[in-house]
Amino acid sequence: MTVRPIRIHASVLPGIAVAAMLLLLAAALLAELAVRATGLTLAFDRELARIVAFTTMQAALSTVLSLVVGIALAWSLAHQQRFPGRGLLIAMFSAALVLPTLIVVLGLVSVLGRSGWAGDLYNAVTGRSPGFSIYGLSGILIAHTYLNASFVVRTLVNRLEAVPPENRKLAHGLGLSAWRRFRLVDWPACAPSVRGLAVTIFLLCFTSFAIVLVLGGSPRYNTLEVAIYEAVRFEFDLGRALALALVQLAVCAALVAFVGGLRATGRSIHGAATMFAHLQGPAVNRLQRTIIIAAAIAFALPLIATLIDGSRAEFSRLLAEPVFARAALTSVLIAIVSAAIVVTGSVAMALTRRQFTLANRWADARGSPLAALAMSYSASLYLVFPALVLGLGFFLLARRLGGPADLWAVAALITANVTLALPFAVAVLVPTAERAAARYDRLAVSLGLAWSTRWRAIEWPLMRADIGYVAALALCLSLGDLGVIALFGTQDFTTLPWLMYQKIGAYRTADAAGVALILLSLVLATFIFVPRLFSGARHAAP
């Protein structure tokens, strides 16, 4: 493949613009803090080293567990196309990631906690109390796996469904064992996505804060975010907060650099989800169904607990409260705007990044590896950008530049939402975009397609299913935690997750559970219906 793709130059500009903007924004926010701080104050004491060591260990374990569970489940779901309720299951797996953490924690506790269903069942059967406790490292790992395996599942099912049917037929025809088929057919389809997923999950677990505290059970388990919180709130030591944030960003940079050299495998992609369950042995089919059923139960129970808790709320009063209508409207509006920006930005980045990684494009050019790395880094860095620092930076920036505080608050909120969803979106879209180019570049260039024609004929049909998922993910992630704009003091401005926290903070747990139920329903509906809007011609790829 030595085609010189002259026509693709201009396509790198939007993605580079997005990446540059993200990096500039991060630099501007950190600079605001640096101006206010009297200097970096960071004692590299044993405590800090201990926190970094524990956090790295915890995040690594969480990542491995999430990947193992996610890959097994994606493999099973991809091969069991006719499993009853499959679509609903996939929507449900997606819901976990985007729910406010407190809902997930309380849901998990309903099942695995001290007075949880699992313990009650064990007690009823054996007459003994279970020796298991969700509080401790196990609880942290369970919660992280619960949240992140779902993301792995949803991403990899698409990859596996894109394996050309002829490859599968061939593998079956050669009489390969199930394991060999997985190694030779399924794994290569997943591999390009797995590294991106691993980085995203690792960084997410590295900065996990509320879960580590609430399920950790002891201050022995700790994260840098707690230290940042303490530095900003109690000590008002902006220098220390900045230094801690930089430590976090440095860890992220090292990690992204370590796994950042993603290269597309150049394998062909195909839109058809043709599976051959009948060709698999009965043992493999049984295994896959068992995995699906076990996972369905494990993932559904905490959500069912949320629904049961929520159903006790007094909905006639709750829904009639003016604050509820205000929160719901704000949440939905903010989510739509944020999701639109996420979709546009992530598509631009995915289309640009492939330019620097594909062998038939500029992969061999000097500077390409660095450009690809910078693009990965610009999106990933916000996974480890502490929310407190983001909010503080925006507040200081707003004061320097002037203008209405409300406008700045909205901008900060949308930025927080966008930067929260963007790393996931990019992780999903980059492999798809790369494979579209790997397969069709030569054809497109030889036909001399204009970029708009090419987009309609090649990228859109191949990417629309993933774009639909990214849209749903961004919508749900953007329903709104207002922590980031707390400093702006916008009391009329509220969102559903914020309303839920406010209600719990005022003893109104039944109301809070009602809001949680509404949030969960909203999220499930989004994951069921939004991808459908995008999936119209999913199988019509050439």
Added chain:
Amino acid sequence: MTWLHKTLLAAAFATTTTMAATAEGGKRELIIYTYDAFAADWGPAPGVKAEFEKVCDCELTFVTADSSIGALRKVQLEGEATPADIVLGLDTNIAEVARATGLFAEHGADLSALSVPIEWNDEVFAPFDYSYLAFVYNTEKLETVPGSFEELAALPEDVKIIIQDPRSSTPGLGLVLWVKQAYGERAGEIWRALAPRVLTVTKSWSDAYGLFLKGEAELVLSYTTSPAYHRIAESDQRFAAAMFAEGHHLQVEVAAIVKSTDQPELARQFMAFMLTDAFQDIIPTTNWTYPAIETANGLPEGFDPPVAADKALIMDGADVEANRKAWIEEWRAALSQ
């Protein structure tokens, strides 16, 4: 996704977030920074606003931060240019930090009507309510009610408590100070004895109380007034606060006038109003704390009388500031064993 793009979108949203930034009809405006729960629809703010506007010929605006510390930090960041006239909701543990910023002026209010458990003659910070930390339990589930930290530590193996992290939560910090004041040098020892009782340490009061109501632990660190909420608002009689022989950590909430206020007269009028029945009668069933004066109506039915004044433990703010880091480290080391 340009900045212009974002700004335009933000402008579209601004209509949903319009605030009472400008007073109607040229009325004077008093701006109070406070914490989230105070300004909530169900908090004291709506009642306070209605009552004060009856007498002040002005408009009262509450601006919220996530916490009282957040409100203070906001004023600090804004400096002289802050629109805030008053900051309301700081507690005694953070008041010294606030005083040291030099941003606050004398309140000029008559404090003679005050009825808080300690002598109070601060010229900058005026109290408006108070509460005591306590371990709250479900009377139907806990058999032996502990009467001290030592009894709490000696409870059976399967009795658990949920507490909050002093690095992220105000009651969490209060508990560290409570144990320190009750036991002094022995605080570390008490914490090591309590460690096996601790089910988990949460980021905030909300997380802890949510887990407690789900039945995860027998006791939770909260306030002596928490059971009153369940009794009055939910007619639920199951909850009670364990009374400790050592006494209880007292948390007094205060307000102060910001020096740079453009409404000094109005601000002083509010500070005086804060210590009248009209304001104070709103406090118990909206903030679920004790009023700072004895009002004609007294405490609502279902409210326990406050802990006796000789059992009130309160620490000097300067001491807290000087030792906070060391005491939190002592707590952390003991619980990390």
